[in-house]
Each structure stands twice: as structure tokens, then as C-alpha cells.
Amino acid sequence: MFKNYIKTAVRSLYKNKGFTAINILGLALGLATCLLIVFYVVDELSYDRYNTKANRIYRVNEDLKLGENNVQYAVAMPPLAKTLKVEYPYIEDATRIKNAGTTHVKKGNINIVENRVGFVDASIFNVFTLPMISGEPKTALLEPNTVVLTESTAKKYFNTTDAVGKTIVFNEKENFKVTGVIKDVPKQSHFNFDFFVSLESFPDSRSNEWLRSDYNTYVLLKDAKDHTKLEASFPAFLQKFSGSQMQSELGMSISQFEKSGSHFRLNLTALTDIHLKSNRSGELGPNSTTQYVYIFSAIALFILLIACVNFMNLSTARSSNRAREVGVRKVLGSSRKYLILQFLAESILVTFVATVIAMIAAAAVLPLFNQLSGKEIVLTVESLKWLVPSLLFIILVIGSLAGSYPAFFLSAFQPIDVLKGKLSAGFKGGDLRSFLVVFQFFVSILLIIGTLVIYNQLNYIQTKNLGYNRNQVLVVQNSSELKDQAKVFKQELAELPGVKSATMTGFLPTNGWRNTRIYFKDASFDQKKSLFPQSWEVDADYIPTMDMKMAAGRNFSKEMMTDSSAVILNEAAAKFLGFSDPINKTIYQSSGGDRKGSAPNVKECHIIGVVKNFHFNSLREKIEPVVMTLGQNSGALGIRVSTTNITALMGQIKDKWNSLSPGVQINYSFMDQDFDASYRTEQRIGTIFVIFTSLAIIIACLGLFGLAAYAAEQRTKEIGIRKVLGADVSVIVGMLSKDFIKLVCIAIVLASPIAWYGMNKWLQDFAYRITIQWWVIAVAGAGALVIAFVTISFQSVKAALANPVDSLKNE
Template sequence: MIKNYIKTAFRGLMKNKGFTFINVFGLALGLATCLLIVFYVFDELSFDSYNTKADRIFRVNNNIKFGGNENSYAVSPAPTAAAMKADFAEIEQVARFRNNGGNQVKKGKQNIVEDRMVYADNSIFSIFTLPMISGSPQNALTAPHTVVITEKMAKKYFDRTDVVGQTLTFNDTSLYKVTAVLKDIPKQSHFNFDFFIAMPGLAESKEDAWLSNNFNTYVLLKEGADIKKLDAKMTAFMIKHAGPQLQSMIHLTFSDFEKAGNYYKLDFIPLRRIHLHSISVAELDVNGDIKYVYIFSGVAILILLIACVNFMNLSTARSSNRAREVGVRKVLGSPRKHLIFQFLTESVLVTLFATLIALLAAWLFLPQFNKMAGKELVVTGQIISWLLPTLLLIIVIIGCLAGSYPALYMSAFQPIEVLKGKIAAGFKGGMFRNILVVGQFCISIFLIISTLVIYNQLQYIQSKDLGYNRDHVLVIKNVWSLGKGAKSFRDEVKGLGGVQNASLSGALPTGGYGNSSAFFKTPTMDQKQSMLTQIWPADENYLPTLGIKIIAGRNFSKEMSTDTAALVINEAAAKQLGFINSIDQFLYSPNDRMGKTIKKYHIIGVIKNFNYQSLKDNITPLMFNMDEDRGAVTVRVKSANIPGIIQQIKNKYNSFSPTQAFAYSFMDEDFDAIYRAEQRIGTISVAFTSLAIVIACLGLFGLAAYAAEQRIKEIGIRKVLGASISTIVGMLSKDFIKLVLISIVIATPLAWWAMHGWLQGFAYRQNVQWWVLALAGVGAITIAFVTISFQSIKAALTNPVKSLKSE
């Protein structure tokens, strides 16, 4: 019986090749899109799940509100880990990372800058799942000047992995003994370091500084421990440990500090939530965003829904063509359940063919999707193990759901009415089908508006005046490797003919610099006259190099030795400080991590506010102090021959460090990288919107073809009576255009509401423009009309003799 159903279904599909192609191709596009998005979502949700103890691992976050500003940090004080383990029985183990930047590693005669370095406690091997190829996790990082490296680094520097006992040279001076080799850390990790340096070699790690936050701290709870109960103990914990130092610095008890509207508290974030839910300062890597996981998942469902709607629409539209078949089958004794099963078999077959094509298409387009999404997705055995059973289930579910309405609809025909020709045919008879068409175009219009809004916001970001000039600015990286020669290198670069100015500082508006400090208006450090602000080291060339405007006072001067204790502040800082005239006012700040000494600063200048953070954030207080920072040399190029000046700068660099690789970037490219996630969303939105439109148009194309076919005799009569081609095209098109207009009315406010909410994530944004909504509506009507017109014009040009010869 089943064999007969399949054979009959296959013959029916082959008999109507056009219908079958539209259904298979539409479903295949929808399923392929869903598969790609599923790969993306699976990858995002799997971050840190390789850790066998992931459910018991938590990171300690630090939240500070002080002096009118508040921040959340992914780091905490150095002694936090040891104190927590000593105070709380529910904690099994603790570990810390200290991300202190990269180092040069010698390979032969060449020095290679390695940025993926971190200081780490040996206990990381008890918390995280970091399998070793060689070496022992018991004491790998217990002695100073020891390092654990990944398999990739072992092969890079030694061409083998059995390198325990070998030595690596950092910065031409420091020798580090390799004590273990790890398997490469999975890419789905919120940290991806290649060098783990022993924490005992870092003096800062031993300091009892509770008011300085530099260490990423992790705790492993014992089995059955409740993180909520532990979290409730954090206030008392901070009062006990941080309270004395806080009182010593600002002369307030912890309780009085909080009563004044401030807070200094620790909390916990589960390991597996870090990648998608954490946006704290000092993250160990660039995190994702759960919001985009939800958006992509929703888009996948919507596109698949459009494809399924196509199937249902086209199947019910063909009802008149199969009405006599149903009538004959019923007269010959076929029960309704057999007819339903027959139609569902056809639906499942279509879904099966579409799924096979979708699998092939997803595999072929995966590399291109990786480029768009910034991923390195691959189809692994683990994915196949759950994908194949899931696809089989999808084939059955989609096949039955998409085919259920047509099956129930057509199997309900009464034989006597069918055989007398009384079954209503045509486009106008299907109210449910019309609702489905409206739903399809609602989704398409929603996606069109969303894509236009995202593109418009990205264009706004690119063109907004940020308060500094990022054009023709070259950033020379890794200048710290030049040591004391960094300043001389800057001066020689500045003297080149094609260079307008050059500055030595790693604190850049595109660099994510996050060093914060508290400043007070009085030497007694009265918290009522305080401010928490970012403080960036800069030289006298920094402001003119970036084109930052001074609105009061002056810039730093190397001729004035007192400028080492000078500050240049932005407008936001000046406003919050509340000085009538900020110039020559004094501020005070702790001069060490313990807060035992105080440094006095005087304000010499006020600069116009500039966006030194993402445009998602409002401009907050910022201060510059004249201090040496060898992170980078920023060069403003005035030469038209940019490749030539880059080569000159490279030659200068190599004269200072012949063994060090020359690395640079353009500041406008670094700026674009800040919004890479949004740019990817924009690119993917365009692709998915295009696919949704194509799928919707496929269905509309098929419906128009059947509507024209069912009205072919009416068209013939109208032509005989003198109707023009344009009249007939308008007649066939108006019913569809009405549905598109209804879709516009429904989808436009929904899309406006959704994109208005998305734009709220940007402190600086454009509102949803009226022309975006208008353009989306006109575009939808145009697309629909062009799609329908092909069939309408074809029907209007048909010779009426052919359609009326049997009458």
C-alpha cells in the first residue's frame, strides 16, 4: 500500500513539473537558510561547553558606582581568589588570569610578537578542561619564569610537541621554561590564549590591593553548592576585605559609602553565559550577543514559514485541477483517510527532495556564510550525529504540516458536486490562501524595512563627526618592542616629508582602552567631591595628531616639566566636576594600587567631547595626563603617496628593530572593526531578506500562473469583446496587489516598533526615517507586480481561439 502511495505521488509530481519545481526550490531555499542559521546558533550557544565542569564554574565580576559614574568590570582585585577560597566552604577551587598584553618571542634570529599571552594560576587546570599533550597539570605554573604553551605554538617554535624542558626567550632578555603543552583551545571559548605564564612571576599578583581591579577571577563550586546563597554573602565579604582600605582612602565606612549612593560589589556570571551575555570592561576576548542569536533564529523560522506557506498556497490553488481526480477516487470507493495519506505522501516527498537539495546548498555556501558571519563553521561528526535525525524529523513534520491543509481541503470534496463541476475554482475562492499570502509579504516587508534601517544606521555611524579625525591616520603597532627607542622612532617618523604629525600613545579611541581612576577635588578625598573617570596617557602630539579641539586652556608642552602632573579633560569631565572655570584647578588621585600615596594634578586644558568609545555609549568623563605609553605610534599622513610613506616608516622601524615584524593599521579600519558585528548583521540581513523575497515571489509566481489558468476562458471572452492587454493585466494583478497593500499596513508598524527598539542600543542614532517605510512599501508592490505581470501578460497574449474552441 505504501509503495503504491509513493509511486502515485511521484507520478503526480512529475506530471506537474512546474508546480513541483517551485515547491521543491522554495522549500530548499528556506531549509538551506535554516541550516546555515542553525550552524551559527549552535556555534554561539556552545561556547565554553567543552569544559566538563562548566555548570559549576563562575567568573567574578566587579560593579562600581562612584563619583557619578558606574561601570561593570570582568576583573576583580588580586586577593579576591584566595580570600574567597579561605572564607567560603562551598568553593572547591579558584583561579586567576592577568591579561598584561603580549611579548616578543624569539624564533631563530627573528622576534615575533605574540598577543595571546596571559599570566595564570596553576589552578586553571583544576577548573577548566585543558588537556595536556605533555607535562603535568600538578605543577606546570607553580614556579616563576615557566610557561605552558599550546600545541600550535609548540609546532611554530620547535616544529614538534615534545618540548617540555625547552626554553623560550621573551623580549630578548627573559627566559621561560616550557613545562607543559596543551591541546589547542577550542575556538568556542571566551578566552583563546596560546601562552600561559606562571602567576608567581608577577609581583602584582601578590599585592593586597582591594581597590585595584586587574584580575579575571574564576571560582569552581562544590557539587550541590548554591551560587545564589554565595552571591548573598558578597556584601559582607567586601565589607570585611575592601572596607578597611576604602575607609583609609576616602575616610568613609563601607556602609556610609553605600548610603551616599555608591557601590563597590562583586557578583558572579556563569561560565557559559559569558560569551553571549557579558559586556563588561576587560573581557578576555570579543564576545557575542544573545540578541543576534534570537534575531537569526527568528529570521530562520520566518523564512521557513514563507516556504511552507508557498507549499500550502500552491497545493490549494491546484485544487480545481485535482477535484475530478478526488471525485473519481471517492466514487470508486477510496475512503477519505486514504486520500489524506496520499496527499501527505506527496508533501513528504517534496520535503524530502527539498531537504536533500538544502543539505547540498548549505554545504556549498557554508564558506561564503563564514565570511559574512565572521565564523569558521565546519560540519563535524558531532554536528552530523544530531543533524541527520533532526532532518528526518523535520521532513516528517514540515511535510505533514505543509501538506495538512491541502490534504484535508481536497479530501473533503463531495464527488457528486465535483463531477458536476460545481467546485469553486480560482483565486478569489480561497480566504485562507489570501491570509497566507498576506503573512508571506508581511514577513518580507518586515525584513526589507529592518535591512534598510540597519544599513541607514551603519551609514550614519560612518559619516558622523566623532570629534576627532580618523582619516589618513596610520597606527604603528607593537612599538613597546622598541623599548627606550620608541620616542626616538616617533621623532624620526615625525620628521619624514609625508608626515604631518606623530604621537606615542597606545590609548586610542579605536583601541578599547579602559584604565579608570578616581579623582577628588580635595586632598582629603571627600567622596562627595569625587569622580570616576578614564585616564589616558598621552604626549604633546596626541591632540593635534588626532585633530581633537582644545576649547579652553592649552595642550601639553614638553618644554614645561610641571606638565607631568597636568591634566587635559573633556567637556563631560568639566561639566561633572562643576568648576566655573576648570583651568588651573587641582585634582587629587591615588598614586598607587593600595591608595597609600596621593598625587596632585592641575588642569591645563579642556577639549571638546569626542566619541572615544562605541557610538552605543554616551560620552563619559575622560582625562589625559602627560605620560609615556609605548603601545603605538599614531601618524597623520599628508602625502598622496601613502604606500611610499608606509615604506619609509617601515624602514625607520626596521632600523630600530631589524628582527621585529612591522605591523600597522589605518585608524578608519580600526573604527570599522568596532562595528563589525553590526556590519555582519547588515550583510546577513541583506542576504536573508533577498532569500525571503525570492521564496515569496516563487509562491506568488505559481499562484498567478494558476489564477490565470483558471480564468483563461474569461480572459478569452474579454479579449473577443475588445479588452486590451493592459486591462487584462490589471484585472489579474489587482487581487494580488490588494493583498500586498494589506501586508504593508500590517508589517510597517511592527517593523518600526522592532527597529526602534534595536536603535535604542545606540546612544547616537538616526530614527526610523519615513522614506525607509515608504521605500519598503513601494519596493514590495513593485516586486509583486513584476512577478505577477509575467504570468498576466502571458495570459493576456494568449489567442482566445485556443481557450474558447471547446465552447
């Protein structure tokens, strides 16, 4: 019997090849798109879950509010991890990680720039799941100058994973013994180091400073439920260990600090929440956000619904043509149960074929999707364990839903009514189909408006005046490698033809290097008059090289010795301090006291200038206060070039570099590229959004195309009569199109306010954003109408041009 159902289903589907092809293509396209998004969402949700103890690992964060300044850190104090483990018996272990930044690693006669180097405690292997291939995890990092490599790094430097006992050289002079090789850290990790260097090699790691934050600190609890108890104990813990240093630094106790409206607090973030729910200062890598997971999940659901709606629409439309078949089958003795099973078999068969095609298409397109999304998703046996059952469930659900209308509705017809022709089903009678068409274009218009808003916001980011000129600026990222020769390098480059100016500092607008200090408006050290700004050490060439503009006062001068105690504020800092005219005013920098109960040591700083606000964070964030001081910081070198022959100039720069630092690779980039990299996530999201929106529209149009063909087929004789009576092509096209266009107009009216509201909510994440203009809604609506009309017109014009003799000759 089952074999007969399949055979009959295949024959019926083959007989209507056009509708079957549209059904399979639309559903396969929707399922393939949905699968890709599901892969993306699953990948985002899987971060750090490779750790077997993930549910018991928490990161300790620090929140600092000083006056009106509020800063959230992902890092904490140097002695915190060790102290927590001693103080709380329900903490099984604790560990710290510190990003080492750019490091040069010697391989043969060359130095390779590595950016994935981390200083870690020996206890890292007790907390995180980092399987060791060779070496002993308990003792691997107990001694100074020891390092554990990942498997791929060991192969890169020693052509083998058996690297234990070998020596690796950092920064030309520091020899480290390889004491272990671990498997590569999974891509779905909030840190991805290739070198795990013992923190015992870093003297600062033994610091007892409780008011300095620069270590990512993690605790492993014996019971995950204890995290609430641990958080509740933090105020007393800080009072015990930070109180005396707070008194020394600010001249007040923690309780007095809290009463003044400020606070200094610790809190916890679950390890599995870091990637999607944490965006603090000092993160070990760029994190994502749950917002994009929700957006893409909604898009996947919408596209799947559009594809299913297409399937149901075309199935219900075609089912009316099979009323006579149902009548004949019943007359010949077929029961309603067998008719229901027959229709469901056809529907499930189409869904099965579409799902197989979708799976093959998704696997084929996955490498391209990875390139667009910045992911490295691969289909593994583990992923197939949940994917195959999910697809089987989808086949049954979609197939049953799409086949339910013809199965239960048509099978209930009385044969005598059907065979007498009492049951007719033109397009106008299809209320369900009308609702489904409205739904399809409702979703499509939502996506079109969303795409336009995202595109305009990204364009705004790219074209906004940032307060500095990022074009034609070359950045040498590792100029600190030159040490005492860095200043000489800068001077020699400034004399090259094609170099306009150069500045030596690590505090560039596109760099991640940041520093903060406490300043007070006056000598009363009132926290309500305090400032906790970015503190940037720059040289006198910084402002002209960055092409920044002064709002008041002057730039630093090499000729004026008093500028060593001078500062330049940005407009945000000047506004925060409330000076009507900040020039020549004095602010006070806290540098800590020398004994318990003493007033803070201070440095008087006179304001010589105010630079216009410039963006150095994402446009999602407001411009923070910045205080610039004059100094020699060799963290990076910014070079403004004024030549079109960049290749020749780069050759000269490399020659200068090699003469001063032979064997060390120069690490450089262009500032506009660094800027673009900071918005790479938004750009990728925008590109993917455009692609998925286009696919959603194509799927919707496939369904509309099929329905238009069905409507034209149902009204063939009416069209023939109208043509005989003198109707021209435009009249017939309009007659066939108006019902569909009316439905699209309803979708526009329903979708526009919802899309406007939703995209306004998305824009709220940007401190600097566009305003959604009326024309965005108008363009989206007009675009949907044009797309729908073009889709419908193909079938309408074809029907209108047909010879009426052919449609009327059997009457």
C-alpha cells in the first residue's frame, strides 16, 4: 500500500512539473538559508562550552564609579585570584590571564610577529579544558620562563608536536623552555592564544596592588550555585583587602567613598555568557552580542515561514484542480482515510526532496558563508547528530501542514457535488491564500526596510567626520621594538620625501591601547568634581599628524619646558569639568599617598589647549573625556604620507627599519584599514542581511509567480471572452494583477510601522546614528510593489497575449 502511495504521488507531481519545481525550489532555498543561519546561531551559542566545567567557571569583573565617571572592567586586581582561593573554601581553584600583546618569536634567523600570546597562571589547566598532548599540566607553568604551545604552533616552529624541552626566543633576548604542547584552543573560545607563558616570568604578577586592574581573573566553584553567595561577599572582601590602599590613594575609606556617590565593586560573569553578554574594557578578544543572535534567529524563522507559506499556497491552489480526481476516486471505492494518506504522502515527498537539496546546497555554500560571516563552521559527526533528527522532524511537520488542506478539506467532498461541477475554486475565494501572500510580503518588507537602515547606518559610519583624518596614515604597530632607536627612526622617517609628519605614541584613535587616571577639578579632591578620563601620552607632533583641530588654546611645543606639566583636554573633558574657559586653569592628578590616612599625592597640571572631540571608540559609544600629556611613548608610530607612490615609500621605510633593527619584522597597517576592522562585525552583518533579504524576496516571488500562473489558468476562458469583446492587453494585465497588488499594499501598511519601530530600537545601540527618513519606508514599499508587479506581469502578459480561440474552442 505504501509503495502505491509513493508511485501515485510521483505520477501526480510529474504531471504538474511546473508547480512541483516551484514548490521544491522555493522550499529548498528557504531550508538551505535557514540551515546556514542555524549553523551561525549554534556556533555563537557554543562559545566556551567545550570546557567540561563551564557551568562552574565565572570571571570576576570590576565596576568603578568615581563621581560621574562610570567604568566597567573585564579585568581585576593582581592579588585577587590567589586571595579568593584562600578566603573561600567553596572556590575549587582560581586562575589569571593577561594578554601579552604583540610579541616577536624567533624562528631561524627571522622574528615572526605573534599577537596570540598570553601570560597565564599554572592553574589554568585546572580551570579550563585544554588537553595536553605532551608535558605534565600540573607542573608545566610553575617555573619562570616556561611556555606551553598549541599543537599547530609547535608544528610551525619545530615541525613536530614533540617540542617539550626545546627553547623558544621571545623579543630577541628572552629564552623560554617549552614544557608542554596542548591541542589547539577551539575557535569557539573567548580567548585564542597560541603561546601560554608562565606568569611567574612576569614580576608584576606578584604585585599586591588592590586598586589596579589588569588581569582577567576566573574562579572555578565547587558548586555552580555558590556564585550568588560569592557575589554577596564581595563588599566585605573589598573592605578587608582594598580599604587601606583606598585610604592612601584617595584619602578616604571605602564606606566614605560609597557615601559620596561613588563605588568600587566586584561582580561575576558566567564563562558561557562572556561572548554574547559582555563588552567591558579589557576583554581578551572581540565579543559578539545576543542582539545579532536574536536578529538572525528571527530571519531564519521568517524565511522558513515564507518558504512554508509558498508550499502551502501552491498546494492549496493546485488542490482545487484535483476535486474531480477526488470525486472519481470516491466513486471507485477509495475511502477518505486513503485519500488523506495519499495527499500527505505527496506533500511529505516534496518536502523530503527539497530538504535533501537544501542540505546539499547548505554544505556547498558553507565555505562562502564562513568567509562572509568571519566564522569557521564545519559540519562534524557531532553536528549531524542533532541536525539529521531536526531535519526529519521538519520534513514531517512541513509536509503534514502543507498537505493538511487538500488532505482533510478535499477528501470530505461528496462525489456527486464534485462531478456535477458544483465546487469551483477561483483565486478570489482563497482567503487563506490571500492571508499567506500578505504574510510573505509583510516579512519581505520588514527585511527590505531593515536592510536599507543598516546600509545607511554603515554608510554614515564610513563618512562621518571623526575629528581626525584616518586617510593616508601609515601605522607602525611595533615601533617599541626599536627601544632607544625609536626616536631616531621617527626623525629619519620625517625627513623622507612623501612623509608629511610623524608622531610616536601608542595612543592612536584606532589602537586598542587605553589608560586612565584620576584628575580633580580643584585641590579639595572632591569626588563629585573628579574626572576619570582616558589619559594619553603623546608628542608635540600628534595633533598635526592626526589632522585634529584645536577648539581653544594651543598644541604642545617642543620648545617650552613648562609643557611637561601641561595638559590638553578634548571638548568632552572640558565640558565634564564645567570650565567656561578652561585655558590656563589648573587640574590635579592623583598619584596616591605614601602612608595610611595620608592625603593623596598630587601633580598640578595646567591646561594649555582644548582639542575638538574625536572618535576613538565605536560609534556605539559616546565620546569619552580625554586628557593628553606630553611624553615619549613608543608604543606605535603614526606617519602621514603625501605621496601616491606608497610602494616606493614603504620600501624606504623598511630599509630604515632593517638598518636599525635587523632580523625583526616591521608590523604595519593603514589607519583607515584599522578603522574598518573595528566595524567589521557590522559590515559582515550588513552584507549577510542583504543576502538573506534578497533570498527572502526571491522565495516570496517564486510563490507569487506560481499563484499568478494558477490565477491565470483559472480565468483562461474569462480572458478569452474579454479579448473577443475587445479588451486589450493592459486591461487584462491590470485585471489579473490588481488582486495581488492589493495584498502587497496591505502588507506594506502593516509592515512599515513595525519595521520603523524595530530598526529604531536597533539604532539605539549607536550613540551616533542616522534618523530613519520617510523615503526609506517609501522605497521599501515601492520596491516591493515593483517586484510583485514584475513577477505577476510575466504570467499576466502571457495569458493576455494567448489566442482566445484556443481557450474557447472546447465550449
